[in-house]
Amino acid sequence: MQAIFCYVINFWGVEYMNHPLVIDGVSYWYIVACVAQTLWSPAFTYEKMPLAATFMGCILIPLLVIAYRQHASYSKAMERNVRLSMYFRGKYYWLLQFPFELHLGWILAAFALNINVVLVANNVSSVNQVIVAVLSLGMLSLISIWCLFGKTLTNQTPNYTIPSVSIWTTFWIYVELHNPKTMIMETFSSTEINGFCYGSIGVFFGLIYCCVWKLAKD
Numbered sequence: 001m002q003a004i005f006c007y008v009i010n011f012w013g014v015e016y017m018n019h020p021l022v023i024d025g026v027s028y029w030y031i032v033a034c035v036a037q038t039l040w041s042p043a044f045t046y047e048k049m050p051l052a053a054t055f056m057g058c059i060l061i062p063l064l065v066i067a068y069r070q071h072a073s074y075s076k077a078m079e080r081n082v083r084l085s086m087y088f089r090g091k092y093y094w095l096l097q098f099p100f101e102l103h104l105g106w107i108l109a110a111f112a113l114n115i116n117v118v119l120v121a122n123n124v125s126s127v128n129q130v131i132v133a134v135l136s137l138g139m140l141s142l143i144s145i146w147c148l149f150g151k152t153l154t155n156q157t158p159n160y161t162i163p164s165v166s167i168w169t170t171f172w173i174y175v176e177l178h179n180p181k182t183m184i185m186e187t188f189s190s191t192e193i194n195g196f197c198y199g200s201i202g203v204f205f206g207l208i209y210c211c212v213w214k215l216a217k218d
Contacts, residue, residue: 021096025070029062033103036062049121053114060111063104070097098161105165108143112136126187133196137173140166141203148214158214167207173200 036058043052116136119129144163177184177197184193 019092019096020073020076021070021092024073024076025097026066026100027069029066029069032062033059033066047121049114049118053111053118056107056111056114060104060107063100063107066100067104070100101159101161102165105162108162109140109165109169112140126189126192130188130192130196134199137170137196137200137203140169141207144207145210148210158218160211160215163207163211167204167211170200170204170207173197174204 036055040052040055040059043055113136116129116133119132144166147159147162149158174197177193177200180193
């Protein structure tokens with residue numbers, strides 16, 4: 001998605017390059033995210049899971065900063081002139097802000113996954129793995145609900161991108177656990193597998209309902 005951002009900045013000119021979402025929002029934090037992403041790839045490829053999880057966190061931090069700064073730039077513009085909001089919607093949102101929100105949503109899910117992979121790599125007990133997995137699923141759920149209903153620092157319209165990524169994630173967790181691999185069946189009891197499987201699909205439908213309800217209300 002950041003490829004779209006780079007294409008827009010490089011080939012579509014000053015209108016986008018000097019936009020507050022870029023100057024005040026993205027700034028140099030995008031470079032930090034790219035460097036961290038580059039370092040994560042070999043760490044994950046060579047199965048250095050603690051190191052990979054660390055670099056994943058280093059990707060997450062600049063993306064969080066970018067998301068905050070972009071929302072803050074919108075807030076500042078609204079304080080100056082309400083009409084400026086038009087420059088933060090439509091093509092400006094889809095080209096300059098949406099790619100980073102999508103990446104952030106994905107990294108949130110991937111970071112939670114990486115933490116759980118670290119536990120597996122270090123042969124942590126199945127009970128502790130289940131506890132961390134439940135906490136991870138709960139974290140994704142709460143963040144998604146906050147994006148929809150929480151009063152953000154900028155009072156912007158609800159963010160549907162991150163909840164949509166969580167919906168996608170929980171669906172595929174359900175698919176994976178509905179027909180679990182042998183390693184999963186050998187590590188966890190059927191009760192644990194089924195509990196997390198149906199919990200995931202419950203979150204899936206719950207988030208869909210929240211998104212539809214919020215869209216209808218707004």
